[in-house]
Amino acid sequence: MQSLAHVPFLAHLGCEVSRFHGGESELSLNVHEELTNNWGTAHGGVTMTLLDAAMGHAARSPDEPGGTPRTGVVTIEMKTSFMRPGVGRLTVRGRVMDRTLTLSFCEASAFDEQGALVAHATGTFKHLKALTVGGRKVQRDGASD
Template sequence: MTTSLAFPVHIPFVQQLGFELIRLDDGEAELRLSVRELHLNSWEVAHGGVLMTLLDVAMAHAARSIHRDQPDFGPGVVTVEMKTSFMRPGEGQLRAVGRLLHRSTTMAFCEGSVLGEDGKLCAHATGTFKYLKALPGRGRSLKALQRTTG
């Protein structure tokens, strides 16, 4: 069994869903999810929103992985755009792989795949992410990235 890694940032929504970070390398990230009842839609398969969130988080971590040598993994990222295609239902143990395709100083262009436990493609996405050091919030005050505490 593969050991999970600590996420480099605190994401309560991802933690609540039960995502596990398996790999975070140079331009790639891999997540795992064991589908439970809370993840299901009315067809009793993983809800499309769960698959999209897996893809979003995998791609975002792939974008950030190139900064792993910087303190706190360097800047954070926010999703600018994402396009997702669904091929088959997500059931059982799912694996999401994100890949950084190209980057500039401020932007990252990524792709991601969710694979079922049989290794078949369930969903695929492309996404554009922006590197940020802080995020303007309500009233335009800056919100800091929530780092994981050691």
């Protein structure tokens, strides 16, 4: 399943989206050597990226499978707690806890192949139709004026 918006960084990591509707998302990633720290486990930045992406996907998910996604989102703030090292294939589930017209309040949990909790995060996401970057307005699909 596609996230309906191409995120080059997630594609580069090899992230897969398997759920994207109803205020929920599920992403997964095989932790290969290039994504590890000096302990040989998932780098914390990789785990945080997955948690952020899962929450962001949940925030902009359509109400029904295959529906039109909500506006694009940007992360306003995020808090992460790590419980154990991430190894093998990580699965991250995100969900919207509450939503206003302009903000989504989300949480996500990352699990290892055995279903053990690796990390948990909460975050706030702002809904935007466009973003001004370097003096030009960029639409959520990457097109610019």
